[in-house]
Amino acid sequence: MEYRIEIIKKDDPRGRFIVEDFKTFGIEGIERVEVRDVYYLGGELSKHQVEFIASELLHDPVIEDYRIGDGEKTKDAFEVLYNPGVTDPKEDSVKKALGDLGIEVSYVKTGTYYRFQGEFNISELNRAAGLFLYNPLVQYIRSPEHLVHQPAAYTSGIRHIDLNEDLMKISQDMGLSLSRLEMEVIKEYFQKKGRKPSDVELETIAQTWSEHCRHKTFLGRIQFNGEQIDNLLKQTIMKATAEINHPLCLSVFHDNSGIIAFDDEYGICFKVETHNHPSALEPYGGAATGIGGVIRDILGTGLGARPIMNTDVFCFGPVDFDYRKLPEGILHPKTIVKGVIQGVRDYGNRMGIPTSSGAVYFDSSFLYNPLVFCGCLGLIRRDRIEKRVRPKDAVLLVGGRTGRDGIHGVTFASAELSEGAEKSCVQIGNPIVEKRLMDCLLVVTEKGLLDSVTDCGGGGLSSAVGEMGKECGVRVELDKVPLKYQGLSPREIWISESQERMILAVPGENLKEVIEIFKREGVEATRIGEFTDDKRLRLYYNGEEVCDLDMDFLHNGLPKPWRKARPRKIEVKDIDIPKPIEFNSLLLNIVSQPNCSSREWVIRQYDHEVQGTSVVKPLVGEGFIGPQDAVVIRPRLDKDQGVAVSCGINPAYGRLDPYNMALSVIDEALRNLVAVGGDIEKAAILDNFCFSSPEREEVLGDIVLSTKACYDAATAFRVPFISGKDSLYNEWTDNKGNVYMIPATLLISAVGIIDDVRDCITLDFKAENSNIYLIGDTAGEMGGSEYYRLLGIDGGVVPTVDLKKAPEIMRRLHRAVKQGLILSCHDLSEGGLGLGLSEMAISGGIGAEIDLSSINYQGKNLRFDYILFSESNTRFLLEVSDDNAESLESLFEGLPCTKIGKTIRDGYLRVYYKKRKLVDLPLLLIKQKWLKKVV
C-alpha cells in the first residue's frame, strides 16, 4: 500500500517568492501560490499509524496542518516528484525517524505540491514552471490524482563487443568518446589477446583514457609555431614548480590535492575542480556534487585530511537575458545562478565547512556554458601524507550506495554540450551521507589504520580502484558492491558516479577495526576485493570474469598523437573613443555593473564562520558589507598561524589575449593575498583551465600561450603551482549547428601561510584624515575592462604585468604590513581606482578626496576616465596615518608609490583633477547602487 500525506503551512513564504519568479519569466496574473510538502510512504500501515506519523513526525503543530489522502483534484495544481531511479535525498532520514517511532516502511518518496490562484494561462504556466520550478532531468510533474511510478526494472548482463565492425560507431554508440586512433590501439591489444573485449573492459579503458582522467591535451604532444612540445604541462607549469623548488611544497601534482607546509605538525592541502557540464544541465545537483566531489578529494589526500574551507567561483550568463530569446535546451542564467548557489550553499553548509572565498563573474559568452569551480582546503598531519597500497590489502568501499546516477560523467566531459547531449550524467548529492563518511574516515586516519585512500569521483570505481591498483594489480567482485536498487549491470556498477563513496586500502589486520568505526556511525563499509601483485585489473560478477586488463596497457597504452596549435591574432591597437563629460553618473554606473557590485547576496548564504576559524571574513567593516580581497582562517583554534586564500579570474581578458590574461590573473590572485597581509614567499597557486574544444588549432594555441604565461609568472614571483585541473570542450552547439565557445578562462587560486593572524589588515577605511596612497603604475590598458564593457567596446590592449617590478612591490608591501604601517589596503581590479576607492570608503563609512593629477599616468593622452577605470595590474590603494607616511614612502623608494588624497570627515567621495571637480557623490548613494542584489 502507498499512503500520501500532505503538509499544509498556515503561511508559507515560499509561495511569495515563486509568484515573483513567475513574473520574471513573463507570467503575470498569479496572485497566490500555495506550496505543500508531500510524503508518500510504502508499506502496510494501519490508519492509526499513518495519523500518528503525520501528527507526531511530519508536521509542525505550531504552524502546520496535515492531510492524509490524494491531492485535491484541481487543474490549477501539480506536484513535483523525483524521477524513478533518482535518489530521494530525504528517504533515508525519514525512514530512520520512522524507525525511532517503531514503524517500518518499505520506501519513502517526497515531493512538492503547488497550487496556483489568479488569472493566468495554464499551459504558459506549465512551460514557465519548467524554467525554474523543477528540472525534467531529475524530476517530473504530475497532477495529483495518479500514483507515483516505481523504478522500472533494467536488464543486467555482460556483452562482448566485436571490434571488426565500425570502430567509431562503437565508440559513439557506447558513449566512449574515444578517437579512431585510440580505438585502433584497443583493437590491436585484443587481437593479440585473441579475444573480444567485454563492455566492462571497453568502458574501463574509455574512463581511464578520458580527457577528464588523463588530460590528453595538457600532457599531450603539440606543434606550436614551429615548436615541438612533448608534454605541455611538464614543460610549463610543472617545470616552474620544479625550478622554484620551494621548501614549502610537501606534495605537488601527484595526489588528489597539492600540499604545502603549515607548521611542524601539519600541512595545508588545496584542490579546485570544475563541474561545468553537470551544472549547466542541473544547476543545483551539478554544483552540489561539484563541492561534494572536491571535499572528497581533500578527504582522499594522503591518508586523509580534514576539510577546513570551501571556495567557489562561478561564471554565468547575464541574468537579465530575455527569456524569449533563450535557445531550446538552455536554462535561463537566473535559474542557473540560483540553482548553483543553492547547491553549493546546501552542500557546503551541511558539511560544516566554511565557504569563504570565491568570485562571481558575468559575461554573455557563459550563457550556453556556465563555469562552476569548487575548491576545498584541508589540514593534514605531516606524517599522514605518504600513501602506498600493498598487495593483499583489502579494497574497502565506504559511504553511499551505488545506483545508476552519473553514468558517463567523465566521457561526457570530453564532449561538447549540445541539444540532446547525453543527460544520464546528472547526479544528486546527499551531504549528510558524506558528513558521516568524513567523520568516520578522520577517526580512521588519526589512528593510522590505512595504507591508502582515494575518492570515487569521475569514472566511479573504475577510476578510483584502477588508479589505486596501478602499481600492483587488483581484483574486485562487483556483485559485492552495495546497490541502491537491484538491476544494475556489472558495467554500470563499475562506472557509476554515485556520490559520497570512497575507496580505502586496508591491511588485513586492521580491517575489522576499520569496518567497526564506520559501522558505529551508520556508514556502510564493504570489502569488495583485494590488491594483488599480478599487475592486472580483474573484475568478477557472480564468479564470472568480466574484465582482465594489463595495468601497463591501461595506464600507459594511450597513444600520444601530435596536435597542431597556432596563436591567434592579438589586438594591439587601443581604441579611440570620445571622452566623457560627466563623471558622477559614470562612477555610479560602474559600481552597479554585475562584475563590480557587491557580492553580499551570495556570501551571506554561505556559512563562512562554521568551525570558528575565520579571522578575516569575506565581509567586514561598517555594516559588515566590505568585500575582502582575501580571507584568512586560523585552522588550529589554539594557534595564531593562519591561512589566507584568494583567487584571480578574468575571461574578458582571455577573449582578447590569453597570454596577458594568464599573467593578470596570477597577479590578481597574489595581490589579493598580499592586500590582507600575505607574503608571496609563503604562497602557492593552483590552476584551473577552462577552454572550448582543443581540437581547434586556435583554441589549443590559446592553451599553449596561457600555460607559457603561467611558467613566466610563477618563476618571476617564485610562487609554485601545487595542483591544477583542466576542463575542455566548454562550448554549445545549437540545432542549426552554430557553435558558442567560452573565452579562454584561467582561474588561479592562491593560498598563503600567515605567521601571525594578528598582523592581518582589511580594506575598510579606518579613520578620517589619513593619507591615501596608490602603489603601482596606471596605464591606459583598457582592453577587457569593465569600463569598455559598459561602453560596449570589444577589443583594445589587455593589461600586462611587469614581472620585474610586480614581485618587488608585493614583497615591500608585505614588509609594510608587518611593520604596522598600513591601516587598510585594497587591490585594484575590475572597475579600477574608481571602484576600489568607493569600496574602501563604503566599507569604512568614511569619505575620501583624491586628486588624479598626482597619479603618474602612463597612457598616451591624458584621460580622466582611463585613470579612474584602468585595470592595470599590481596596484594597491593604501590608507596610511600621518605618523607612518614617511616610513612608507622610504620603504617604497624606487617603486611607484604616490600619495593621491586623504580620507575626510564628510560622507562624500570627491575626485579632482587639480582644481576641476570630477566626482562629488554621497557615499550613501554609491553604496545603494553598489549593493544591488543580482538574484
Next chain:
Amino acid sequence: MKPKVLVLRAAGTNCDIETAFAFEKAGAEPERVYIDEIIRMDILKYQVIALPGGFTYGDDISAGKILANEIKYKLQDKLLKFIEKDRLIIGICNGFQVLVKAGILPGINGYFKKQCVSLITNDSERFEDRWVFLKVDAEHSVFTRGIKSLITLPVAHAEGKFVTENGVLDKIKNYIVFQYVNDKGEPAGYPFNPNGSMMNIAGIADPTGRILGLMPHPERFISYLQHPNHTRKNLPESGDGLLIFKNAVRYFKI
C-alpha cells in the same frame, strides 16, 4: 574539579569541535559523544549537555526535527532525570531547534510535552550568515548572569524565525533571554532581526533558567579575532560568547 560537558554528536552535527573548544576555554572538560552511544550510556556523569549547531539528519522534514524525535523516543527518561538533578542544557542553533521540537523548551507545562513554540523558515527564505546585536536578560538564566546588556554574535541559519502558538508568548515573556536589536540596543527590523522572529526573540530559557536555547553562535566569538571588525576597533581579548560558557562552569564551582 572541572565540570564535565557532553557535546552531543549526530549525523550532520557540525559545530561540535568549536563548541567543545569553547567549553574547554571556559574551564570545563568537554567530551564529544555520538548519539547512539549516549542512548546506551549513563549521562549523569556529566554536568552539562550541549546540543551544538549543524544540520542533523540533513534537517529533513524540518530543522532539528529528526534528532528531536530521536531524543524524545530514545532519551526521554534519562534526560528527565538529568534535568531533575540540577544539571544544565544548552542548545545552540540546530540544538535550539531540537530542544523546541522535542518539547523541552520553553518547558512551561513540563518537559517533552506538546510542542508549543517553533523555529521556522526565515522571512528572507534564505540561509543567512550575519553578525547581530543582542539585548541580553542577565537575570533569569544561569548562562547569562553578569553579561552586559548589549552583545554581538553571529547567526547562521535558514530556519530561525521564532513563533509561538496563540497565548504562549505571554507565558514565556519572563524567559526571553536574547532579543535581536540594532547597534544602539533598540528593537529594529531586518536585517537586525535576521529572520522575522516574534518579539525579536533570539533565545529563551525554561522556567528554571537551566535550559537555554539560542539561534546565535556564542562558540564563534570566543576570541576578539573572530569578530569581523577586529581590525578597526580595539576589542577585549575574549569575545562576547565566552561568558556564556564560563557561566555554565561557574554554576558548578559555587
